[in-house]
Amino acid sequence: MVHGRVSRLSVHDVRFPTSLGGHGSDAMHTDPDYSAAYVVLETDAEDGLKGYGITFTLGRGTEVVVCAVNALAPHVLNKDLGDIVGDFRGFYRQLTSDGQLRWIGPEKGVVHLATAAVLNAVWDLWAKQEGKPLWKLLVDMDPRTLVSCIDFRYITDVLTEEEACEILRQSQVGKKEREEQMLAHGYPAYTTSCAWLGYPDATLKQLCSEALKDGWTRFKVKVGADLQDDIRRCRLVRNMIGPEKTLMMDANQRWDVPEAVEWMTKLAEFKPLWIEEPTSPDDILGHAAISKALAPLGIGVATGEQCHNRVIFKQLLQAKALKFLQIDSCRLGSVNENLSVLLMAKKFEIPVCPHAGGVGLCELVQHLIIFDFISVSASLQDRMCEYVDHLHEHFKYPVLIREAAYLPPKDAGYSTEMKEDSVKRHRYPDGEVWKKLLSAQGN
Numbered sequence: 001m002v003h004g005r006v007s008r009l010s011v012h013d014v015r016f017p018t019s020l021g022g023h024g025s026d027a028m029h030t031d032p033d034y035s036a037a038y039v040v041l042e043t044d045a046e047d048g049l050k051g052y053g054i055t056f057t058l059g060r061g062t063e064v065v066v067c068a069v070n071a072l073a074p075h076v077l078n079k080d081l082g083d084i085v086g087d088f089r090g091f092y093r094q095l096t097s098d099g100q101l102r103w104i105g106p107e108k109g110v111v112h113l114a115t116a117a118v119l120n121a122v123w124d125l126w127a128k129q130e131g132k133p134l135w136k137l138l139v140d141m142d143p144r145t146l147v148s149c150i151d152f153r154y155i156t157d158v159l160t161e162e163e164a165c166e167i168l169r170q171s172q173v174g175k176k177e178r179e180e181q182m183l184a185h186g187y188p189a190y191t192t193s194c195a196w197l198g199y200p201d202a203t204l205k206q207l208c209s210e211a212l213k214d215g216w217t218r219f220k221v222k223v224g225a226d227l228q229d230d231i232r233r234c235r236l237v238r239n240m241i242g243p244e245k246t247l248m249m250d251a252n253q254r255w256d257v258p259e260a261v262e263w264m265t266k267l268a269e270f271k272p273l274w275i276e277e278p279t280s281p282d283d284i285l286g287h288a289a290i291s292k293a294l295a296p297l298g299i300g301v302a303t304g305e306q307c308h309n310r311v312i313f314k315q316l317l318q319a320k321a322l323k324f325l326q327i328d329s330c331r332l333g334s335v336n337e338n339l340s341v342l343l344m345a346k347k348f349e350i351p352v353c354p355h356a357g358g359v360g361l362c363e364l365v366q367h368l369i370i371f372d373f374i375s376v377s378a379s380l381q382d383r384m385c386e387y388v389d390h391l392h393e394h395f396k397y398p399v400l401i402r403e404a405a406y407l408p409p410k411d412a413g414y415s416t417e418m419k420e421d422s423v424k425r426h427r428y429p430d431g432e433v434w435k436k437l438l439s440a441q442g443n
């Protein structure tokens, strides 16, 4: 039983200087310091359990998100956890409909990232109190309770509560076998770790050959800044992995619509499965045009890591603008909003291939995609979850990868909790790591 009143919300600005090694770099984010606004919820319950929530940010963006988390705090403080999860839809709507804060959203940007961090902490605490990993909490929930967590406002034209329930009911068949399959073999993953844009060719080669040795079969390469570089790097990777393995490309919103088509036509010889974020994440019709133009080349469009909310996903699906849908555990309004997107994707029969990496995104999103397989999609066809090999050592319950697959987490919670010492050392600007770096830079 969920219990306790929220007695404290603290939020930390935690940053890792990943830009120093070019890790995480792409055509638009050339110097990313992987960071998180890290929320800790405490209650007055005697069990002493805390809820941890994160949202992924980059460097200086973090302090803005931290500010927004503090602005949302009054909605959570002194609330009874049972009341929150007992009317989770209502609570989601309360957070996202704050009459003053929604003006700087609504349900998008900084304030939505902050909402995700807070709600992720609530889900972590709920799962911990139930003594289950989050994916299992979701899998064991009856369809009615699951859909009662979703705010269907703005999506009832494509998915009603009744339809969502029906999808979940139909997917009850074979659930037990799928859960066993996950526990035995895990959820298939692909790696992005080898080919960040800022890596020199030698690094790319070395990481690619290590990944092949470790059994990876699907690889993503950053593209979009310079065509000749892209041709050289894609050739290098394709030659190393051979014709059978899967290659994906990610332009991180670098191009205009015609440019995306032209550029990808030149990269088509390397047989990419998808081009990710070819243009602005807000340009639904642009994505549809690119999808249509690239379909004859066998290249699909993937997008979602910077998709604001369920409404944009709804329209991307309606407009046939994407072939692979990439949910993000920290950009959408936590599990609540992600559930609605998983269900819409199922209705439109579009495979979900989550965005991960960053700080803790792998830790979180594995729960959602494992739930998706067991309780919603019931399929692994054209599906895989991103994996990036950075910063897991800072998490108390890091992901477990075996033979290029995510093994379902066994610990209770949402795997969001970071090691206390890591948080302390990386807090900006007073953590030891930043104190040293800032003083070396003369700040």
Ligand SMILES: C[C@H](O)[C@@H](O)[C@@H](O)[C@H](O)C(=O)O
Pocket (backbone or CB within 6 Å): 023, 024, 025, 026, 029, 032, 192, 250, 252, 305, 355, 356, 357, 358, 386
């Ligand atoms: C700035 C980040 O590293 C992005 O490049 C990254 O999330 C990327 O788009 C990805 O798909 O992993």
Ligand SMILES: [Mg+2]
Pocket (backbone or CB within 6 Å): 250, 252, 276, 277, 305
């Ligand atoms: Mg991407």
